Amino acid sequence: MKSMLIISRQAPWSGPGAREALDIALAGGAFDLPLGLLFLDDGVFQLAASQQPAALQQKDLTANLQALPLFGVESLYASARSLQERGLDSTALSLVAEVLDDHALSALIDRYDQVLTL
Known part of the structure; x- marks a missing residue:
């Protein structure tokens, strides 16, 4: 089975x-697809705690994020540079994600089929 990095x-x-x-x-996890999820650029904002999406008339993604491990999606990664550039503290994220530098990100991407x- 091929692995996928999102x-x-x-x-x-x-x-x-x-x-x-x-x-x-979530769908891939439900079908036991070996996958990882990398939060990069503005995507790291998804990991920020205490989001208030209702103020922007958006749906809260927190429940979906919290469900990832329940669906077998446990390989979560975040870009150290993206977090730093956006002023996010890697120790105060809403989910545990492995924080990787640029070199490690390149190696991570190469590991997946x-x-x-998105």
């Missing part, structure tokens, strides 16, 4: 990309 690059409130990435990850970017 790269989520959109903030949770900037359009459907963040929700679509989570939906694909297929890469899907």
